[in-house]
Amino acid sequence: MQYALAPRTFLFSHYFYTGLRIATGIVGLTFLTLAISDVPTAIAVAMGALCTSLMDMPSPLRHKFNEMLAGVALCSIVVLLVSLCSPVPWLLRTVIVVVTFLASMMVVYGRKAMPLQFAALFSMMLASEEASTPDQALRHGALFFAGAAGYMAYAMVVVWAMQARLKxxxxxxxxxxxxxxxxxxxxxxxxxxxxxxxxxxxxxxxxxxxxxxxxxxDLILRGKPSAxxxxxxxxxxxxxxxxxxxxxxxxxxxxxxxxxxxxxxxxxxxxxxxxxxxxxxxxxxxxxxxxxxxxxxxxxxxxxxxxxxxxxxxxxxxxxxxxxxxxxxxxxxxxxxxxxxxxxxxxxxxxxxxVVSGADLTPFLTQQRYGVGILGANLRWSSPAFRFALRVAMAVSVGLVAGDFLPYQAHSYWIALTIAVILKPSFSMTRQRRADRVIGTVIGCILTAVILHFVHAPAALIGFLFVATAAAPAFLYIKYRYTAIAASMQILLLIGLTVPQVGSAVTERLLDTLVGTVIATFFSYVLPNWEYQNLPRLVESVLQANRKYIDSASDLLQGRAGDDFRYRISRKGFMDSLATLSAALGRMLDEPAAKHRAPDELNRFTVQNYLLVSHIAALRLLLQRYKDGLPRSEVNAAIDQACHQVRARLGSAPPDTPASVPATMPATVNWAGWAPLQRRLKMLLQDADQLAVARGAIGTAFGPA
Known part of the structure; x- marks a missing residue:
């Protein structure tokens, strides 16, 4: 079931709608500007719209407004600063390195800040291509801001009108x-x-x-749902x-x-x-x-x-x-x-x-905080985000210098942009982006060369440009290789439309990408943050979340909780921590074999934790199925004993003896659900024992903290 890539479903997905919305906004603003002004003005406006469109992802309306406003403000400031510094080469490169470092530090705010980080780097690289006088820099910054603000207004109106469809x-x-x-x-x-x-x-x-x-x-439950x-x-x-x-x-x-x-x-x-x-x-x-x-x-x-x-x-x-x-x-x-x-x-x-009357759904929703204190707390050598920011800044510095020594007219900003695209906080993400970027750029360059060779009508080229502009964001989160193809075609088609006489652009962009890839590959080993270094902490987080989940599940199963609200919150926290651990394990397996630590034990630990959730869910439904004549005191005693033993396994080394199943039902009590309850508790305890064994093996593999 390849939902996101199958044409039958992709054309009705929010991915396709997002790409179509972004392409319409960028191309529409560009041609609207072109109708009343000249090509350089339209290009500056298009740059503002393009950079802001990177923030145009599915979000609740208020969050989307704040995210896009931050993108407009930050990117406009970066463009103005870089343009003002562009006449002085050493100052320009200093500013680029500083902005690169600060933008890369945004990863401390999580995944939601990643588009903003790239938007800042992207706008900076585009603004650094040509030197500008102070007047030109101010004009360019104003046009960029106009394009960015115009696209933001357009996107907010469209998303507001189609909010129900997005949901x-x-x-x-x-x-x-x-x-x-x-x-x-x-x-x-x-x-x-x-x-x-x-x-x-x-x-x-x-x-x-x-x-x-x-x-x-986040989309459906945030705020007060309407009728x-x-x-x-x-x-x-x-x-x-x-x-x-x-x-x-x-x-x-x-x-x-x-x-x-x-x-x-x-x-x-x-x-x-x-x-x-x-x-x-x-x-x-x-x-x-x-x-x-x-x-x-x-x-x-x-x-x-x-x-x-x-x-x-x-x-x-x-x-x-x-x-x-x-x-x-x-x-x-x-x-x-x-x-x-x-x-x-x-x-x-x-x-x-x-919806439960008066229930606070905030714990179920994604909470994003952007305090300056979070950034300041990570300005230290031991912070993975700090080391990542240094790594990107050093790589971009080398890329800028390398452009001066290449035997062809290199575009240093394209080399630096390639580095910024490829280098990610983890080695595995960098490795995947590297492959997708190179393959995508090669394919994109070949396709564009064919198009520019056989197609010369501006209207037809604009049609291809629109398709590439729509495809780039549409596949960003589902198949980045397609995004790389579309992004390469988008830039090259734009060059072909505005500067038709530059026939070497395709070859130059391909060579720039290869140079940037080599530099990014080298720096992926500089100041690395290997996944195994974080795994013991993530394992302990899973165990803590599991204990909370077992406590809330025990209260719910024994009828001590008025509703399942606390149970659902603790289950969500447990599953989130388990997902974080599993994702880290997957990234570790993409790293060099010498950096692998206890992969089999960690995988077993992850699976056993998942099985515990399955058993609790089965117990809950079992009690609902056999609710008639349920002997509450005897059932509660059995559940309480089992949960106590599970908690002991979660907080101790591997057990010397397996956990015992709670005592049998007294002969005076006749309840049809007792045998199924015994079987499920037995499976729960068996998997708790296996979980404790896996945890002990992980502790042995990693040694003392």
Missing amino acids: QQVLSEALYELASYTEIKAGCYDLANPLPAQMEKLVRQQIVLAERQQASR ADAALVQVHYAMFDLYELVLSTHTDYVLLRKHFAGRKVLPLLGELIGKAARDIESAAYAMTRNRPSHAAFDYSAEMRMLEQALGECAGTASGEAEAVLLATSHKVNDMVKMIGQLHAASQAGAVALP
Whole structure:
């Protein structure tokens, strides 16, 4: 399910809409200026619009306004400063290095600040291409600001008018990723798929899903949802209920494979879950087209076949295996019903919104802080951000000097821009950007050379320029290689339109890119921040978040919590910390082999933490299923004992003895849910033991802090 790249879905995604909006704004402002002025003026305005467009990403309206305003102000100041210094070469290079360092320090504010960092560097490099007199610098700065402010006003109006559409697109993307997550779940019932590899895939997809769900929260739940948002809010909540149900379907796959291999029941379960995944995808597909969804599949035939297969398995395996199989079939049935509720939610009219009255949703939303104190606290040698900023500043300095010694008319700003694009805070990100940048530039140069050779009509070239301008931001976060191709074509086509006689531009840009790539590659090893250095801290963060999650889950399962608000907050914090660790592990594996530390143990630790969440979700649904006649005191005692043992495993070295399952139910109590509860608690404790073992192995591999 390649949602973001498949034409069937990409053309209705917020990625495509963003690219189209940006291209329309930049090209429109450029030609509007050209209609009333000359080419240099239009180019200066276009530069302002282009740099500001880097901040035009999906965000809540207030956040988008603040982000774009910061981009307009910062980039305009940088352009004016660089233009004023451009007549004095040594002063210009000093300013470029200082601005590069300060802009690169913005990484301390997280991912949301990365576009602003690049916008500042991009505007600086463009402004440094030619020397300007003070009057020209002031004029150029004013035109740049006009283009930047004009694009900001245009973008805010368009996004305000299409805010509901953006919410639909972001929510549908989360549903697509949930469908992919469910599809991986279906693979657990295929004996051809090794379980450890399938669990790893599940955890990786969980990280992507969590990011998309957070984007959905930030857009749909921020502020007070209006009655017009009723369907979106209901689908959003239904999506999370469905996610928890899919999460709870984790079961003893080893036991099922051992006892029912070769029978029809496991392929049937996998087929049903796979069909459910396609049904979720159909709901996402309908939402991208601004229409309510309806059940796309009929499960009755598969349900009858499953019931028949369950009857054939009766008495052929151990009682525990048959009970696990029956419980799994119940959960799959519940999942199918929940998908029906998801479809129904998309058809909701102006109904009461499913938000807890008076609930503060702030903990669920992304909080961004840009205090100067954060920047100042990282101005120290031990800070990875400080070392990264030094690394970029030194690399750009070398790139500027290298342009003076090359045997052709090099563009130092293009070399420096290539370095700024490639060098990232982590080695793995730098490595990926390097490959994408080189390959993308080569392809972009070749395509542009072909276009400029055969196409000479300005209208046709403008059409190609519009497509490249739209494609560059559209693929920025899903396939950077395509962005590199489009960005190269965009610059070269612009040169071809404004300075047609410069025929060597394609070759020169390609050579500049290669020089910048070599320099960036060398400096990726200077003052490095290897991922293994941060892993012990991230492991401890996961354990702390897990303890909080177990505490809140214990209160919820035992009925001590009035609602699940604290449980959901702690679960979100736990999953966020787990995603951070898993992402760091993935980046470490892209680094040189000599910098790898305990990859197998860390991967096992990540998977075992994920399994604990699955067990808690299953326990919650189990208590809801068997709520009739539930003996609260006995069940609470069992849950409390199990959670206490799990907490002990999270806070200690590997256990000498395995955790024990809580005592059996007294003979005087007759409750149908006791045996399923015992099995689930047993699995919870087994995985807690495995988690403690993995943690101990990590401690041994990394040694004392």
